[in-house]
Amino acid sequence: MRIRTACPLILSALLIVTIRSAAQNPIITDQYTADPTARVFNGKIYLYPSHDILATPGKGRPGWFCMEDYHVFSSGDLTHWADHGIIVSQDKTPWVKPAGYSMWAPDCVFRNGKYYFYFPSTPKDTSLGRGFAIGVAVADKPEGPYTPLPQPIKGVHGIDPNVLIDKDGQAYLYWAQGNLFAAKLDQAMTALASAPVMLQELPSKGLKEGPFVFERKGIYYLTYPHVRNKTECLEYATGDNPLGPFTVRGVIMDESPTGCWTNHQSIVQFNRQWYLFYHHNDLSPGFDKARSVRIDSLFFNADGTIQKVMPTLRGVGLTNAGSTINPDRYTRIGPTGASIAFLDTLAPFAGWKTVFTTAGAWVQYNSVDFGHRNSKKVRAHLLSADGGALQIRADSLDGPLIAEIKSQNATSGWQDLTTDVLHHTPGLHHLFIISKEDKQVELDWLRFE
Numbered sequence: 001m002r003i004r005t006a007c008p009l010i011l012s013a014l015l016i017v018t019i020r021s022a023a024q025n026p027i028i029t030d031q032y033t034a035d036p037t038a039r040v041f042n043g044k045i046y047l048y049p050s051h052d053i054l055a056t057p058g059k060g061r062p063g064w065f066c067m068e069d070y071h072v073f074s075s076g077d078l079t080h081w082a083d084h085g086i087i088v089s090q091d092k093t094p095w096v097k098p099a100g101y102s103m104w105a106p107d108c109v110f111r112n113g114k115y116y117f118y119f120p121s122t123p124k125d126t127s128l129g130r131g132f133a134i135g136v137a138v139a140d141k142p143e144g145p146y147t148p149l150p151q152p153i154k155g156v157h158g159i160d161p162n163v164l165i166d167k168d169g170q171a172y173l174y175w176a177q178g179n180l181f182a183a184k185l186d187q188a189m190t191a192l193a194s195a196p197v198m199l200q201e202l203p204s205k206g207l208k209e210g211p212f213v214f215e216r217k218g219i220y221y222l223t224y225p226h227v228r229n230k231t232e233c234l235e236y237a238t239g240d241n242p243l244g245p246f247t248v249r250g251v252i253m254d255e256s257p258t259g260c261w262t263n264h265q266s267i268v269q270f271n272r273q274w275y276l277f278y279h280h281n282d283l284s285p286g287f288d289k290a291r292s293v294r295i296d297s298l299f300f301n302a303d304g305t306i307q308k309v310m311p312t313l314r315g316v317g318l319t320n321a322g323s324t325i326n327p328d329r330y331t332r333i334g335p336t337g338a339s340i341a342f343l344d345t346l347a348p349f350a351g352w353k354t355v356f357t358t359a360g361a362w363v364q365y366n367s368v369d370f371g372h373r374n375s376k377k378v379r380a381h382l383l384s385a386d387g388g389a390l391q392i393r394a395d396s397l398d399g400p401l402i403a404e405i406k407s408q409n410a411t412s413g414w415q416d417l418t419t420d421v422l423h424h425t426p427g428l429h430h431l432f433i434i435s436k437e438d439k440q441v442e443l444d445w446l447r448f449e
């Protein structure tokens with residue numbers, strides 16, 4: 001059970017924000033989210049993803065992407081995310097086919113006091129051409145309300161818009177249509193100011209999409225998903241000009257080993273750390289068109305090249321020891337006897353559990369912040385019909401024993417157990433949760449009190 005804080009704050013008569021606490025991957029667990037564009041506005045991270053939903057009879061195409069609107073989320077610490085609700089939808093955008101269900105990967109940038117939200121969709125006016133067009137919606141605040149412009153951007157056919165505002169103030173629009181394209185945007189940010197060019201020097205074989213361009217220390221990074229084999233990996237190229245020429249540098253993230261065909265990235269610096277936002281189908285392992293946004297830290301080498309990012313379940317950010325800790329979002333897992341599973345395979349949004357089956361099986365969960373206080377108790381939500389026990393140790397498999405949690409014998413249901421903390425660990429610690437015996441123990445969550 002995810003017992004995250006979910007408190008609706010009524011900010012105005014019209015706007016309801018839901019605050020959720022989630023430090024781990026995926027970061028949003030009450031709906032599907034994909035194609036994440038993260039931006040820093042006013043000292044906070046704003047996340048503009050696409051919103052996958054499941055097609056139902058008469059609504060979307062079964063077995064394919066189905067997307068009818070966009071939400072925006074924000075966070076000040078990458079741990080607590082607020083859902084600001086729907087900002088743009090197919091039925092309220094004048095040029096979009098109302099039953100197109102094709103509101104794919106978006107972007108949002110700030111310019112001259114306004115927020116410009118770029119999004120692709122299928123137009124209702126077939127004279128605009130087959131396939132996708134790209135529209136703009138404008139707002140005074142990052143969370144909206146957004147007003148969509150009546151027509152899409154003239155001369156742009158494709159998906160996955162991305163906008164770079166260069167240091168000299170010139171804005172560029174990038175998009176995908178099998179290959180990657182770019183053009184200058186006009187001062188108003190709503191029309192092209194140059195003819196589109198195809199970005200050259202990229203791999204000629206295999207689909208490329210999802211361009212995301214950023215500049216760091218004078219280097220322009222063009223990042224993009226690419227099907228170099230059978231599914232998408234994330235690659236990048238660099239250049240010294242927003243329109244190239246670019247040199248392919250390599251892979252940022254390998255293909256998913258568990259079969260999500262797409263991936264889609266944005267890269268952003270926040271509080272002096274760089275982050276990769278991407279997606280995976282964590283909440284829908286059987287259907288990869290229902291995806292979820294993840295974050296992992298990203299590092300540059302001294303020469304400006306990007307170190308490959310290994311996807312994690314732990315994600316980023318600190319977890320407060322007094323909040324719900326989900327060890328199923330582990331940093332590392334032992335080689336045998338520990339695994340994760342959905343709490344309820346019919347209700348994936350309920351989250352996961354860690355299943356221990358043998359003595360010595362373990363998971364490691366990093367960066368738990370105990371602050372200055374001495375926690376006295378630890379609460380655990382666990383299930384063990386055999387009466388198994390778990391140890392919580394600090395910082396290594398044989399580190400100080402923080403607590404030992406023993407299940408009540410002969411209880412086949414979930415138990416909410418509270419146990420004394422044996423060793424106080426103020427500050428920041430990595431937790432090791434270790435099974436004590438050859439008995440099955442299922443752990444939902446932990447919390448220090």
Ligand code: FUB
Binds near residue numbers: 050065105159210
């Ligand atoms: O979300 C639909 C499409 O899948 C996006 O536009 C692509 O980048 C891929 O992630």
